[in-house]
Amino acid sequence: xxDIGLHGVVYxxxxxxxxxxDWTKKLADADYVGPTCQYCHMRGGxxxxxxxxxxxxxxxxxxxxxxxxxxxxxxDRWASVRDDCxxxxxxxxNLQALDEAVKDAGLKYRxxxxxxxxxxxxxx
Numbered sequence: 001x002x003d004i005g006l007h008g009v010v011y012x013x014x015x016x017x018x019x020x021x022d023w024t025k026k027l028a029d030a031d032y033v034g035p036t037c038q039y040c041h042m043r044g045g046x047x048x049x050x051x052x053x054x055x056x057x058x059x060x061x062x063x064x065x066x067x068x069x070x071x072x073x074x075x076d077r078w079a080s081v082r083d084d085c086x087x088x089x090x091x092x093x094n095l096q097a098l099d100e101a102v103k104d105a106g107l108k109y110r111x112x113x114x115x116x117x118x119x120x121x122x123x124x
Contacts (some may be wrong), residue, residue, distance in 0.1 A: 002037060010034035040081050
């Protein structure tokens with residue numbers, strides 16, 4: 001998703017230009033033209049890239065425990081990173097769009113497995 005999104009495209013176009021991405025600088029000191037994966041997912045020196053992810057369980061379960069405290073903590077943390085560059089409204093709208101994408105992906109995931117199960121039943 002990153003590679004085809006605006007941030008990923010900016011990165012792909014500019015990654016070899018040292019004026020845009022100076023890899024000799026520490027991440028905290030860098031002034032990149034756009035965020036890299038590390039900028040958002042490894043903030044503060046954390047090496048657990050899922051720390052700033054919103055989907056923390058398997059594809060089929062990510063929507064199941066919406067009320068869990070860890071879900072709210074992760075979503076709030078995710079939104080706080082976006083606040084560095086975007087408005088809080090943008091972050092909320094982005095989260096809502098991601099929720100819909102996860103829901104759609106979950107449905108497609110289950111449909112795919114049903115097709116496979118039906119093929120096995122048919123002896124294929």
